[in-house]
Amino acid sequence: MTLNIAIIDYEMGNLKSIYKCLKHLNIEAKITDNPKIILDSDGVILPGVGAFGDAMMHLKEKKLIPIIKKIVKDNKPLFGICLGLHLLYSKGFEMGEFEGLDIIQGEVIIFDKSKVGKIPQIGWNNVEFQNDSHFIIQGVPNNSYFYFVHSFYGIPKNEENVLGLTKYGEIEFCSIVSKDNIIATQFHPEKSSKYGIQIYQNFINYCKK
Amino acid sequence: MPLTKRIIPCLDVTKGRVVKGTRFINLRDAGDAIELSAFYDEQGADELVFLDITASSDKRKILIDLVERTGEQVFIPFTVGGGLRTVEDIKEILRAGADKISLNTAAVQNPKLIPEGAKIFGSQCIVTAIDAKRVYVDSPKLAKDNIVIKVGNNYCWWEVYINGGRTPTGKDAILWGEEVTKLGSGEILLTSMDCDGTKNGYDLELTKTFSDRLDVPIIASGGAGDPNHIIDVFKIGKADASLAASIFHYNEYPIPIVKEACNKVGILMRL
Incomplete structure (x- = not known):
């Protein structure tokens, strides 16, 4: 059986590196904005680099918002990355105030420069797992380092959605969120060497179930 | 824990191959840029930098193929x-899969390329990328509007060079660094032409001046000869990342040894 993974293409950022990482794991993913392909897949990746408002606008134009909500409702595996994580929240405050997908309750705000020093955070930082038994982190040691590039971070309303915590300067933020079939990382697993690859492997394994 | 400092091997490539010789016994083909990159990933490199030293547009296809693979x-x-x-050149390289691009001569000749790309x-x-060379002066007053720093008993400012270090521009490197940051450059790859190739250590005064004055990460380059130089550029130069070529390519100090040495003196590393 071939596994069908859809990488949602909504014109925000480089999707190729995610595609290549999955290919390295013998998965030929589809980079697509076609609702039918997305709905028929075994798992969906919501990537993204750029601004929150632009991203929501593109999702809206491509009529993908109800599609993503249906994926969640159908209990299909959904994996958000970086901006893809931000969009899952209720609201984003990047250059204005924007409605998000409201799949994870909470808000996305910018780092307080006086507390972190340099913005964006660029580089490798570690993640403290809050639940060692979660499928997405199997085979990954607690406090492993991952590659981050971001100025904004999400604050989930419900603490049970916090799967990973990371400290930048004086701010501790949620770097992995999870809720039922949904998982999302602030960092880029496709740029995080072997443990990042392991995270994709775990997602693939979850999609197979 | 905060962000780690980064160790970045630099690969000079031409026609898709690494130019500086390499001495890895466990590589099939030491000149193969991709095989070497995968090896550095395995060794714990935090990032990689490819500099295409032929850099002509007719060779661009080979570079893009290298980036893809x-x-x-x-x-x-x-x-x-x-x-x-x-902007089209930038787009091609990013589309092929690079995470970042670096601009040097083109940024000096056409600074608006930075905001166009950033937008x-x-x-x-x-x-x-800024190539900087010291210009010594007898007193701070002799350097007009340039930023003069006291180094030992001397005074100097740093001049920006372009065209692979062949052409002086008269521009002050520190002021140029501040300008490119305002224009939207997210990081600076700072090479000391005085130190490059000497293996006597980085230009710590240059690096520290940049780190103190700018809000973007500074990648220090030029002069790494042993792990202590890298320790110094983090501790004294306050660099966010250190770039080196020959100490890694010739396997004099493999990445894990450099990282271990930094870690021992309290510099946070991804081990």
Whole structure:
């Protein structure tokens, strides 16, 4: 059986590196904005680099918002990355105030420069797992380092959605969120060497179930 | 824990191959840029930088092919520089899979390339490479509007060079660094031409002055000869990342040894 993974293409950022990482794991993913392909897949990746408002606008134009909500409702595996994580929240405050997908309750705000020093955070930082038994982190040691590039971070309303915590300067933020079939990382697993690859492997394994 | 400091091997490539000789006994082909990149990923490199030293537009296809294939096997961030002149050039390299591009001569000749690139692709992927060389002066007053720093008993400022270090521009490197940051460059790759190739250590005064004055990460380059130089550029120079070539290529000090040495003196590393 071939596994069908859809990488949602909504014109925000480089999707190729995610595609290549999955290919390295013998998965030929589809980079697509076609609702039918997305709905028929075994798992969906919501990537993204750029601004929150632009991203929501593109999702809206491509009529993908109800599609993503249906994926969640159908209990299909959904994996958000970086901006893809931000969009899952209720609201984003990047250059204005924007409605998000409201799949994870909470808000996305910018780092307080006086507390972190340099913005964006660029580089490798570690993640403290809050639940060692979660499928997405199997085979990954607690406090492993991952590659981050971001100025904004999400604050989930419900603490049970916090799967990973990371400290930048004086701010501790949620770097992995999870809720039922949904998982999302602030960092880029496709740029995080072997443990990042392991995270994709775990997602693939979850999609197979 | 905060962000780690980064160790970045730099690969000079031409026609898709690493130019500086390498001495890895466990590589099939030491000149193969992709095989070497995968090896560095395995060793714990935090990022990679490719500089295309031929950098002519007719060779661009070979570079793009290299970037494409590197992305299939290397799962850490990588930056590509050398001869990029237009937004179209930047787009091609990023589309092929590079995470960042670096601009040097083109940024000096056409500074608006920086905001144009940053607006489309984001500041985080626009790195400005600055090649800086000391100009000694007898007193601070002799350097007009340039930023003069007291180094030992001497005074100097740093001049920006372009065209692979061949052409002086008269521009003050520190002021140029501040300008490119305002224009939207997300990082600076700072090379000391005085130190490059000497293996006597980085230009710590230059690096520290940049780190103190700018809000973007500074990648220090030029002069690494042993792990202590890298320790110094982090501790004294306050660099965010250190770039080196020959100490890694010749396997004099493999990445794990450098990282271990930094870690021992309290510099946070991804081990």
